Amino acid sequence: MKIVVLLKQVPDTIEPRLREGRPDLSGVPRIVNPFDLYAVEEAIRIKERLGPAVETVAVTAGRPDAEAALREALAMGIDQALCIDAGELDEPDTDVVFAARALGAAVRWLDGAELVLCGQKSLDQQSGILPAAIAEVLGWGFIPDVGKLDLSPPNVRATRLLPNGRAVLETSLPAVLAVLKAINEPRIAPLRGMMKARRAQIPHLGLSEICPGPPRRRTVLEFHAPPARPAAMILEGTAEQQARALVAELRKGRLL
Amino acid sequence: MVYVAVDYVDHGLPVWSLEALLGALRLSAIAGKDVAAVVVSPGPGPGPDELGALSASLSAYGIKSANLVAAEGYAPMVVEPLVDRLATVVRGLPPGAWVVPGTVDWRTAAARLAVRLDLSLAGEVVEFAHPGEGAGDLGPGIEVVRPVYGGNLMSREWIRIPCIVSVRAKAFTGEPEKKASTSPGSVAVQVASGPASVRGAGPEQAAPPRVLEVEQERQDFPPLEDAAVIVSGGRGLGGPAGFELLAELARAMGGSMGASRAAVDAGWAPYERQVGQSGRSVSPRLYLALGISGAAQHLAGMRGARAVVAVNRNPEAPFFARCTYGVVADWREFTEAMLAELAAPHSAG
Numbered sequence: 001m002k003i004v005v006l007l008k009q010v011p012d013t014i015e016p017r018l019r020e021g022r023p024d025l026s027g028v029p030r031i032v033n034p035f036d037l038y039a040v041e042e043a044i045r046i047k048e049r050l051g052p053a054v055e056t057v058a059v060t061a062g063r064p065d066a067e068a069a070l071r072e073a074l075a076m077g078i079d080q081a082l083c084i085d086a087g088e089l090d091e092p093d094t095d096v097v098f099a100a101r102a103l104g105a106a107v108r109w110l111d112g113a114e115l116v117l118c119g120q121k122s123l124d125q126q127s128g129i130l131p132a133a134i135a136e137v138l139g140w141g142f143i144p145d146v147g148k149l150d151l152s153p154p155n156v157r158a159t160r161l162l163p164n165g166r167a168v169l170e171t172s173l174p175a176v177l178a179v180l181k182a183i184n185e186p187r188i189a190p191l192r193g194m195m196k197a198r199r200a201q202i203p204h205l206g207l208s209e210i211c212p213g214p215p216r217r218r219t220v221l222e223f224h225a226p227p228a229r230p231a232a233m234i235l236e237g238t239a240e241q242q243a244r245a246l247v248a249e250l251r252k253g254r255l256l
Numbered sequence: 257m258v259y260v261a262v263d264y265v266d267h268g269l270p271v272w273s274l275e276a277l278l279g280a281l282r283l284s285a286i287a288g289k290d291v292a293a294v295v296v297s298p299g300p301g302p303g304p305d306e307l308g309a310l311s312a313s314l315s316a317y318g319i320k321s322a323n324l325v326a327a328e329g330y331a332p333m334v335v336e337p338l339v340d341r342l343a344t345v346v347r348g349l350p351p352g353a354w355v356v357p358g359t360v361d362w363r364t365a366a367a368r369l370a371v372r373l374d375l376s377l378a379g380e381v382v383e384f385a386h387p388g389e390g391a392g393d394l395g396p397g398i399e400v401v402r403p404v405y406g407g408n409l410m411s412r413e414w415i416r417i418p419c420i421v422s423v424r425a426k427a428f429t430g431e432p433e434k435k436a437s438t439s440p441g442s443v444a445v446q447v448a449s450g451p452a453s454v455r456g457a458g459p460e461q462a463a464p465p466r467v468l469e470v471e472q473e474r475q476d477f478p479p480l481e482d483a484a485v486i487v488s489g490g491r492g493l494g495g496p497a498g499f500e501l502l503a504e505l506a507r508a509m510g511g512s513m514g515a516s517r518a519a520v521d522a523g524w525a526p527y528e529r530q531v532g533q534s535g536r537s538v539s540p541r542l543y544l545a546l547g548i549s550g551a552a553q554h555l556a557g558m559r560g561a562r563a564v565v566a567v568n569r570n571p572e573a574p575f576f577a578r579c580t581y582g583v584v585a586d587w588r589e590f591t592e593a594m595l596a597e598l599a600a601p602h603s604a605g
Contacts, residue, residue: 136368239589
């Protein structure tokens with residue numbers, strides 16, 4: 001039973017400065033997309049539950065230095081890693097459908113994968129639309145917003161969190177699941193794991209070896225700051241005076 | 257051509273469908289093209305007596321033509337039958353820009369359709385833009401604006417037609433603009449028949465998930481995504497007991513209750529209540545933040561709020577630079593004062 005965890009390496013910021021209409025990411029360290037760490041942790045926990053018959057593989061596609069993200073997953077306890085060298089996937093112009101085809105091809109290349117886990121969204125892009133696209137590329141089932149999962153081949157049962165509750169869904173394997181923070185608390189990599197990860201040989205594949213190039217169909221024209229709120233009105237006085245002033249303001253503005 | 261796909265459930269168009277209609281109208285105004293609607297209903301759909309009302313509501317949105325498509329097996333959280341059915345519909349129409357709602361299910365459907373039919377894809381679109389600088393020679397396409405980096409930046413992008421975009425929930429709201437030329441009830445809703453479905457081209461075909469159990473949350477508060485007023489608490493509340501007082505204020509204001517990541521991680525409030533980067537994104541009319549410092553990760557989840565009240569003992573809290581009303585106070589004293597003030601009789605206006 002092979003479980004693939006898809007990782008994205010992202011700049012460690014959600015407040016990049018703008019320089020000439022582009023986010024200025026110089027000097028910003030790159031980290032594993034925090035949402036993907038829940039997927040890493042979940043894969044390791046499944047293996048701890050089901051034993052050595054489970055093999056966990058972390059895959060990333062991006063700049064060659066994205067390897068560091070894979071080493072972090074290995075240090076936490078993932079068995080194997082695969083790095084797809086695809087700098088073009090790291091550009092803001094990346095076409096989502098193409099990214100899905102590339103990652104789907106990587107999963108197929110690994111052969112025998114039955115479950116793909118990934119974070120619900122990425123720290124930088126955040127549209128949360130890629131996991132379902134990967135499921136379609138593979139022709140697999142898909143469950144988003146997973147807060148709990150229970151793997152019992154040939155099925156996987158998942159709790160999907162909803163705006164007003166939760167639902168228990170079941171889908172046949174193979175499947176893609178996108179997980180939320182609620183699913184677990186990622187472990188700190190143990191020292192022994194870190195030593196092992198540092199020595200690990202990570203195979204690299206060129207993107208063109210697994211997936212033909214894309215037509216250009218998305219171009220970022222510019223980045224701009226969202227409209228700012230006007231300066232706040234600061235309410236003075238005792239708590240009673242502040243409350244009275246606020247309620248009056250809210251009623252005046254029909255906000256209450 | 258601009259197309260919009262919407263749901264028809266419980267004898268009407270749900271709010272996410274209306275938001276998609278408004279988004280499509282916005283795009284059509286920019287592109288100078290008409291909007292054609294595809295109305296999807298699970299099962300057999302509206303009876304003949306309901307078509308008039310559906311036609312009137314679409315017409316109020318300036319929709320000129322509509323197709324009604326029944327997707328058997330389509331249900332909440334089970335979108336694969338919808339995708340199979342819609343793929344046939346999309347393929348049968350001239351290429352264009354498709355706008356779909358911003359629910360998780362529609363986002364999933366959009367992703368699957370884009371891969372299956374090789375369309376350009378964008379999610380969480382909050383605005384359409386007039387073709388601007390830089391898009392000169394790119395060819396037939398549309399311009400979309402999406403939040404990136406937690407909404408701290410907006411990205412204006414050109415994407416090639418044919419394309420499918422899902423709008424961000426609550427990005428397009430309000431009433432449709434009244435058009436004098438539109439006569440009410442004039443949309444002919446055609447009931448589509450024809451070939452059933454285009455299935456996926458993958459080596460294996462995805463089976464839809466089976467819904468085993470749906471559990472509604474205790475109805476103490478309305479869902480955060482729908483709430484007009486949200487009262488949120490953070491580390492400053494000091495413990496789970498603080499959230500009981502906070503809940504009282506939320507109820508007194510007719511709102512829902514939220515929490516910061518710090519409060520959720522401390523176990524004072526459940527994850528379902530977390531607002532922010534790794535929790536929920538909310539767009540209420542009014543957002544009150546008590547004892548929340550205002551870290552970027554929290555702000556990312558409530559950027560859509562119309563008005564924001566920040567209450568904090570520390571006058572240096574970053575929230576004071578990002579709010580509409582700032583209250584430097586002890587949150588408990590202020591909350592008690594608010595409860596008294598809200599309970600007092602007042603003259604409206």
